[in-house]
Amino acid sequence: MKHSHLLKQVISVLALCCMLLCQSIVVNAVSQTPLHLELENYQEVRSSLNGQLTGHHLTVWKLEKPYTIDQQKEIVQELRAWDETKLNQEFVASKHDMVFFENHIEVAAIPNGLYYVRDIIKTPTVEYRGDIVFELTDGEVTPHKIFVKKANPTSTIVKLLKTDEHKKPLAKVGFRLARMEDNQEEIGMPLIGSDGTYRYDETVSTDDKVLYTDDNGEITVTNLPYGTYRFIEVEPLEGYQIEQPYYEFHLTGPQLVTVVVVNKKTPYGDMQFAKVDSKTNKALANAVFRVTKKVDDKFIPVLQDGKELVLTSSETGRFEAKNLPFGTYYIWEINAPSGYIQLTEPISFIINEEGANEKFTKTVVVRNTKRPSIEVPNTGDITLYLLMFLSAVLFGGGFYLVRKP
Template identity: 25%
Template sequence: MPLTLNNVTLPADTCVGITALDQNYAGSFSIDLAGEYYIKELSTHEAYHPSENSPVTATYRPDGDTKEVVTLIEPIKNELKRGGINVIKVDSETGQALPGAIFRLYTIKDEKTSDLGLFTSDKNRKVSITNLEYGRYFLEEITPPKGYTVDDRITELTIDGIKDLILEITNTKTVTEISKTNDSEELLPGAAFLIKDRHDQVVSRFTSSQEPSVVRGLIAGEVYTLIEEIPPSGYVLSPDPVTFTVNEDGTINRIQLQNEQTRVVINKRDALTNLPLSGAEICVWDEMDNIAYEGSTDKSGQIKILGLIPGNYTYKEVRSPEGYIENKSKFSFTIDDKGEVIGDLEILNEPTELIIRKTDEKGHILAGAQFKITDTKGWTYRFRLEEGIYMADPNGEHTHLKTDAEGQIRVRYLPQQTYHINETKSPDGYALAGEVSVEISENSGFSTPLCIEIENQRLSSEKTTDSNNAIQVLPRTGEVPPILLNLLFFVTGTVLILIAVLKKIREKYK
């Protein structure tokens, strides 16, 4: 019913008193008139909702003067403010929903951390946390979705009880950067790779380009193996797999792999001694008969060809080293997709060989004859003597070659050209032979040597040769000179003829 005070009727909802609760959460009002009232909470603790209106009735005692103290039987109650958090987890570039992210939610009260649990994003990319009391909270991602880097930010949230919080948190895929380079650190395109996880499952395949190759989405903290399947063209396959762990801190994994160029080594050797031969010119052709390489063997008897692409190749010697005959055989080798070289990579050369045989007119062998060999310009060749064979050598100590007990001189390593052979000393009792010209050609190898035979004519008396090649005839000791014998024969013949003539004359006149 309406209240009347001093003949004034008070309208409904008129405030007749205000009180504040004391430390015991109690308060009182002074009411002058009996009637129906309600208590309305004007303010409360920030963590609570204000209470609903609480009705109360005030009456007078029978004596009419003493006010009645009215006590609420039920205390006024406040409801604690509550709210929720909705986290949306998406890819930072595509906005794609990301399930599997795990978050930790905690509060800090009185400098103590209180964990409220772990929460995982569902297939709809959401994490929903409800019925959280009013207050300050902290949300931290501890495990990212597979293939993504963890968002290491700690997000501070406040539940105000007014509305639920909606929070979008993004993740970036892990990045692994692979560079394929040569020894000059230049990027090499065309290398084929695969990546396997710890279960030996292939998780990625890619081919290198002029830029570093980027692989996204490998699981942070996991161990992977990088394997090269095909090398860049002209390079050798990297034989060893590379094991790496994806960084968990979100930094880029950078892997650099170097490749060596394909390397073909052709060896040139002496067929007799197996020693390396320098100066041989070799030409290499590819499958299309294009020249792929031309070069000469070095002092180690090798040519080293770098960077040939996979395929089939042929090669041959186009010019032999001095003192050798050309090897006319054609050889081949193959470079496979891994850069490995398969084939015949050695060329043998026969040294040139000249055999001089010394005989008389009856074919008997003659030892002890000496010769010198000159070229067409008059240059006298020098030789070293090894196991009875004369080896052409600019530093050799021999310029005169001597026939052995078998009447032979064997000469090796003369360059292919024309030579003059001059006898400088004949065997005892023989005249010097004249100059002989020979040509060492591509057919004059040790397996088919050039053989010449030089005859000496026997002298009717012993002759020797001086240093100027003059022939001096010496009489033999105790022997009548030939001129006296001839004179004796002439006189004797004449006397016999005269005797015969005189005898015929006498017979005629008898």
């Protein structure tokens, strides 16, 4: 009985060992396909590293379903616009040692799977950027080879931060990004991406793409070649002023560049009016006015909420223009109070710091003249007697003619 129990324990231990051994074999099997990186001008790469051929790592992000190797082009187009922070949020990243051989770089110990790789080598003197999707499988018996071309020198990341004067982020503000030539000509940049995250890509057409700040008030641009650039604000938020026409920055090496753009709210103010009789100062109701601004010698209606701003005096003769940006305005009377002559000239008023003050009490008085009533002119007593005499003569003559046989 004891021997039987002991035999069972031995068998259990052997079975466990076999399972562990098999598991180890499986793990090794899925990790045995080495990755060979063949770089353009590889010998220049080795020379530029000045003998520092150790301590280099390749960072890869493992892609899960629904991504497949058949979507390689679409995946690259999507992910190349992301920064590393977003990649790390969406995928599992891992680093693997790079071994420099005579004609290639070998990376081992990458488990089978679908991966995205961006930077192959990135130092202050040399940069090889991948943006490559590759897949390692059990079926491969030869090293998986990837050929990588030398990248143009780029900045690590450029961030634009858009805020108001109280450091509140401003979303959905539109900017153009332009590179400055020696003759100060602005050249539009070929960029891909959306929702605040963009990436330079020389394979797309150069245009004046409008970049929009995200919910954090940020625009992130990566992969820009070295040079001088300008962010140009082209679509400000309603109610905010553009403080300066552009914001210039310089890229001289791999670096983080932050451009802070602060916009102040457009100052607003109010104006009060009183409509009165020109002689008695009696309050006049139901006078209607259109508010305008003068642009190039033309009076343009002021719009609020997409509609022309029209004001009507109340029973107390009062009316008010509210929330107007600082500037000079004109009101035109388009309907006078009943019994009064309509004004034919505009009345100007200015919205400034006074109108933005809560204690503001200034009132513009608008006076109307009463329309004169129609009266029978007084021609004098003699004219009246003469008319009475002529009437009597005519009456008598008519009576005589009627009675005559």
